[in-house]
Amino acid sequence: MSAEAEEPSTKRDWAAIAQKVGVPLASVLLAMIISSVIMWVSGYDPFAAFAALFRGSFGTPKAFGDTLLKSTPLILAGLGLAYGFRANLFNIGAEGQLFMGGLAVAWLGLLLAGQPWWITIPVLLLAAMLAGAAWAFIPAILKARIGAHEVITTMMFTYIARYLVSYLVIGPLKSPGQIPQTGLLPSESQLPRIQSLFSEATLQAMPFLKLGRAHTGIVVALVAAVVVWWLLKYTTLGYENRAVGYNPFAAETGGISVQWTIVKALCISGALAGLAGAVEVMGVHYRLFDQFSSGFGFTGIAVALLAKNHPIAVVPAALLFGAMAAGGGTMQLEANVPQKIILIVQALVIFFVAAEGIVTYFVRQRQKEATSHVG
């Protein structure tokens, strides 16, 4: 689970990296092949389907903008999961921390009305991280102190968070009107769309900047990916995190406080999930309601898995899932393929990544055959 990318100093390391990248790529390819067969058997044209999927996710600047829009929360949630996995912690409750992040932003954003954006946006992002971290803190303490399994506790905390948000948007935080949702965030608290940062003339000159709904939350996500990568690779914090993930007993013997490391790891994981909730509220909906997240905390697990827990690899992995989500509409419209097929493709990707053994088995078999031919 905890794969490690070392400095590629020798040829052998390059080969190791190639294998690390190769397996997820092969998994995606295999998933595409099998779903093509499924589509073909069901009477759909797989080539038309994938062509439409591609057009709907990368075909135009607007389509690519949708892919970015859908990838943004997945990058952040995936980073949170990956950071936890590195310490051998399964923060399955990222969804709950994401809800708390969204809640913090939706509530504080209204209170901060009238402040300039350079105050509100940093404060809100920070608040969301704190809220997410706080929501992970109790499961973290329970895990560190009495060994309560984080899969159970964080999951339970997800239910609490979801019901809390549900209650608040129906009750105390509800804005006037028919729909149970909080009030609209003032524009200073909104993450602006990327295309709104450029003048009309610039957009005319460079049409590839017309990214539609893509918002600056993607910048937050990319910065977070670099920061997490740096944390894991170059800081004591990250070193301890990895050490505990590899072997807690050895880490303890080496003078690392395992308990404290677990608490820190889950809280950082929660903070990143909270950030995912924040960008959804600040960049997409500008308000909070019951169903504002489409299970990003859970899809984040698949993203981290596909990225093999490497923070930089989380970005392309999230883009893949974002693209599949963004292209689904075009696939339905142009290739008449139902949305459910997309779910099958996603499931197959996860299946093959999880069942990495199958892929490596075939790769090894190939290698064996190749060497035997040479021999």
Place this chain on the structure above:
Amino acid sequence: MNSKSLRVLSVLLAVVLLVAFVPGCATKTDTSDTSGGTTAPKPSIKTAMVTDVGGLGDKSFNDGAYAGLQRAEKELGVEIKVLESKEITDYESNIDQLATAGYSPIFAVGFLMTDTVSKMATAFPDTQFAGVDEFFDPVPANVVGLNFKEEEGSYLAGVVAGLATKDSFDSKLNKDNVIGFVGGMDIPLIQKFEAGYIAGAKAVNPDVKVISLYAGNFTDQAKGKELGYSLIEQKADVIYAAAGQVGLGTIEACKDKGALFIGVDVDQYETVKNSGSVILTSMVKHVDNAVFETVKQAVDGSFPGGSIKIFGLAEDGVGLAPFHDFESKVPQAIKDAVEKARTDIISGAIKVPTTP
């Protein structure tokens, strides 16, 4: 050697299973429409709908709206298309793509799409939009809101429940004169169901005690079962649930502890298997009729843009489903009372409240 072939075999098996299993699921939601263009008299317009995240197969308003479109395809010869949404952020891109592709009117199903429809109506001023369960204030000129007087249908459900609990035509009915209501979320939309139900029951049985419980969501079936048990514990013998999938749990509780159930949105006798012994009737919302009528108006060039249309008993927008297995058991007096309430509501003699 042995374990190797075993592994290969297991992979093959997995693939075969997948291939064998999937077509059944996939063909069911086939949205393609290749015959419409050739057999229909003249494909005058292209109309489409965007489902909410519930998607097709929800046995509720998404399926209802789709049924309306299918009828329009058959009877009016229009071209139809459905885009299912998987995420909230799909709403806008789906509507955007349909509008760009020239579909009009576009039906957006579910109140969560209200904001998106308003926005897209501005972006595509020449496209017609219809929002199911959506209120707009103000209503853009190219948008119609399709809403339902759920309180009127619920009033009839209340009349049935209020009289049934006094009667004893079925062994599951007791003498305690208590009926129950299970709501999804405590929001104005669901309060309309509750208000109508209570008003109907009290009108025919002033002493009846109505206990209302809310689940806090529309999905938690376990919660629905728990609330059902709780109501039956408090002697309720007829329970009406306006709570989406939560109601399915309540049906289980009714089967378990012996109480009658009144379904919602669609005729749940038809959609929930093996529940005929407890489903007395259902309060039906005819989303299909509303959608069909709207397509028809668009074809005729009389699309009611800029207005909120409200479908009640008079418009056949809401109503009661048949009693099915209870048809012979339910006394004529109850059927007459329902009929009287219906005519009184249509004539305006009875005004049904919208808040409890």
